[in-house]
Amino acid sequence: MTTTTLPRNRRTSNRPPWEEKPTALGQGAKTLIITIVLAVIAVPIYSVVLTSFSTQASINRAGGLVMIPDELTTQAYKEIFSNQLIVHSLLVSLTITVLGTALSMVVSVLAAYGLSRSRSFAHRPILMFMIVTMFFGGGLVPTFLVVAGLGGYDNYWSQILPGAVAVFNILVLRSFFSSTSPELIDAAKIDGAGDWRILWSIVLPTSKAVLAVITLFYAVGYWNNFFAAQLYLPDNGMWPLPQVVNTYVLQGNSMPGSGITNTGQYFGHQQVSPLTIQMAVVTLTLLPILIVYPFVQKHFTKGVMIGAVKG
Amino acid sequence: MAAIDDGVAAPPALSSQPSAKAASGGRGLNWWGRLKRDRSLVIMTLPAVILLAVFSYGPMFGLITAFQAYDIYNGVAGSPFVGFDQFQRLFSDPLFWHALENTLVLSAVQLVLYFPIPIVLALLLNSIMSSKVRSFVQAIVYLPHFFGWVLVVVVFQEMLGGAGALNMFLRQHDMATWNIMTNPDTFKYLVTAQAVWKEAGWGIVVFLAALAAIDSSLYEAAAADGANRWRRLWHITLPGMRGVIVLLLVLRLGNALSIGFEQFILQRLAVGRDAAEVLDTFAYNYGLVGNNISYGTAAGLFKGIVSVALLLAANKVAHKFGEDGFYRR
Numbered sequence: 001m002t003t004t005t006l007p008r009n010r011r012t013s014n015r016p017p018w019e020e021k022p023t024a025l026g027q028g029a030k031t032l033i034i035t036i037v038l039a040v041i042a043v044p045i046y047s048v049v050l051t052s053f054s055t056q057a058s059i060n061r062a063g064g065l066v067m068i069p070d071e072l073t074t075q076a077y078k079e080i081f082s083n084q085l086i087v088h089s090l091l092v093s094l095t096i097t098v099l100g101t102a103l104s105m106v107v108s109v110l111a112a113y114g115l116s117r118s119r120s121f122a123h124r125p126i127l128m129f130m131i132v133t134m135f136f137g138g139g140l141v142p143t144f145l146v147v148a149g150l151g152g153y154d155n156y157w158s159q160i161l162p163g164a165v166a167v168f169n170i171l172v173l174r175s176f177f178s179s180t181s182p183e184l185i186d187a188a189k190i191d192g193a194g195d196w197r198i199l200w201s202i203v204l205p206t207s208k209a210v211l212a213v214i215t216l217f218y219a220v221g222y223w224n225n226f227f228a229a230q231l232y233l234p235d236n237g238m239w240p241l242p243q244v245v246n247t248y249v250l251q252g253n254s255m256p257g258s259g260i261t262n263t264g265q266y267f268g269h270q271q272v273s274p275l276t277i278q279m280a281v282v283t284l285t286l287l288p289i290l291i292v293y294p295f296v297q298k299h300f301t302k303g304v305m306i307g308a309v310k311g
Numbered sequence: 312m313a314a315i316d317d318g319v320a321a322p323p324a325l326s327s328q329p330s331a332k333a334a335s336g337g338r339g340l341n342w343w344g345r346l347k348r349d350r351s352l353v354i355m356t357l358p359a360v361i362l363l364a365v366f367s368y369g370p371m372f373g374l375i376t377a378f379q380a381y382d383i384y385n386g387v388a389g390s391p392f393v394g395f396d397q398f399q400r401l402f403s404d405p406l407f408w409h410a411l412e413n414t415l416v417l418s419a420v421q422l423v424l425y426f427p428i429p430i431v432l433a434l435l436l437n438s439i440m441s442s443k444v445r446s447f448v449q450a451i452v453y454l455p456h457f458f459g460w461v462l463v464v465v466v467f468q469e470m471l472g473g474a475g476a477l478n479m480f481l482r483q484h485d486m487a488t489w490n491i492m493t494n495p496d497t498f499k500y501l502v503t504a505q506a507v508w509k510e511a512g513w514g515i516v517v518f519l520a521a522l523a524a525i526d527s528s529l530y531e532a533a534a535a536d537g538a539n540r541w542r543r544l545w546h547i548t549l550p551g552m553r554g555v556i557v558l559l560l561v562l563r564l565g566n567a568l569s570i571g572f573e574q575f576i577l578q579r580l581a582v583g584r585d586a587a588e589v590l591d592t593f594a595y596n597y598g599l600v601g602n603n604i605s606y607g608t609a610a611g612l613f614k615g616i617v618s619v620a621l622l623l624a625a626n627k628v629a630h631k632f633g634e635d636g637f638y639r640r
């Protein structure tokens with residue numbers, strides 16, 4: 001649970017000299033609203049994670065989700081890491097995310113740089129070709145026909161290739177690449193550097209912030225994707241984690257051997273509460289995002305916002 | 312700030328562009344010479360072009376099945392053409408109109424209840440003077456954007472569902488329980504609340520950028536002229552955000568028919584088919600689940616055409632009001 005207080009010390013605040021001092025009422029209302037917003041976001045996440053570490057007894061005492069730390073246990077994690085289906089789905093998710101993100105980044109960075117040199121050959125028609133797909137497409141059913149027709153049904157590449165290119169991300173990268181100092185690039189050209197070399201040794205090293213942000217966008221997209229699995233992977237032994245969560249936590253199907261049901265009831269033969277196991281699986285899905293996020297988040301302001309302000 | 316030299320949308324948050332109007336044409340080089348000069352640049356775009364050609368343009372050609380009676384054994388090439396029969400069937404199908412109605416109602420609800428929230432949040436955040444507090448708040452409100460819909464719906468279920476935290480609390484205190492997760496009548500508000508929880512925080516990024524781009528000497532001059540904070544908000548801040556607000560409204564209208572697909576797929580069982588059918592789920596359920604390929608394709612094509620029309624119409628209106636919209640005239 002997080003709270004925040006607004007600065008009281010006028011000397012350290014960044015308030016411009018011409019701005020009125022805030023009224024106590026206004027300041028109080030602002031603090032209250034911001035605290036509520038933060039709580040609405042943080043409390044559910046916190047209690048889901050906490051519940052995954054709680055014993056059956058403390059869940060019974062809380063009557064459901066645990067809000068205040070009580071008796072803690074990692075039993076649920078031992079259970080899910082001994083469950084074939086969950087362990088496999090975790091590996092599938094990790095593999096799809098790593099391979100997919102790598103592919104998407106290579107393809108997008110190349111395309112973005114290829115389109116970022118003004119006056120280059122055919123960059124306008126190629127750009128139009130890409131942007132059209134942002135506003136019009138074949139739709140779900142024809143896409144399925146294409147992917148299935150190419151053998152993607154029941155095959156892992158269907159989880160990566162159809163969505164590997166996000167034109168929006170290419171546009172973001174392109175706008176950063178085209179603002180790389182032209183003097184630097186011209187100097188490199190005079191020294192005989194080709195476009196591949198310029199991209200690798202000049203443009204990429206100066207674009208680390210935006211690269212981090214776009215990598216996060218792609219990675220999160222792959223990590224969270226359940227629908228591609230629902231469409232193309234009929235066998236639950238091949239599923240990634242989000243589709244497992246969808247099927248066994250959200251839709252309440254019971255998972256063989258795990259006691260996961262949607263009712264949160266205690267099953268006599270079970271060591272741990274099904275609710276704890278459910279929340280442990282959910283936490284497993286949350287965790288990589290929570291771990292990576294702080295490292296990339298600082299670039300949102302540095303990298304992405306600057307681009308916007310310049311416009 | 313929105314329109315850029317190529318006459319197309321910059322991503323909302325990022326419209327930085329080299330200001331030079333790129334005159335196409337290298338100095339003194341013909342077509343072949345320019346291709347030779349820029350061959351590595353063209354080669355670099357190829358992987359993306361190929362992927363888009365297969366997985367975006369390929370399905371566009373597949374739209375032909377909307378005018379066929381698709382037959383799985385003959386494929387697109389061998390299936391007989393039936394003209395507009397699928398569309399006639401579609402337009403006389405009450406379930407289709409119901410899905411369309413659900414889509415439009417949900418879009419309208421989200422426009423009213425969702426759209427203003429990021430604007431207000433951005434103004435609020437912008438008024439936080441301490442940069443430490445501000446970046447902390449920003450970090451928290453951006454976070455849910457990176458959760459998938461599966462996670463968001465699970466979190467809502469654990470909080471507000473029949474066995475969730477809220478109803479447990481109500482039950483323990485002998486109050487009536489509130490089953491919002493399974494109530495079809497309030498489903499549109501539930502879906503909107505989920506969208507707000509997930510995306511409203513991230514939505515402020517664009518507005519914060521617009522706010523940062525406003526010249527602060529305007530504020531200083533206004534304050535010197537005796538304008539109080541509300542007058543400054545009305546006469547400087549809001550006009551400064553107008554371009555971005557219009558751009559986002561235009562894009563939102565273009566997206567009006569694509570709303571809520573994953574949320575509806577995930578919660579269809581819980582609230583029932585009547586409330587949880589939008590155009591996208593209609594196409595999915597008839598086309599793929601029901602194996603009625605041509606019918607589902609027709610529904611998808613209808614949605615696609617109307618969406619583009621909406622986008623262009625909204626953009627026209629934006630031009631009438633003197634804004635750039637998503638491309639410049």
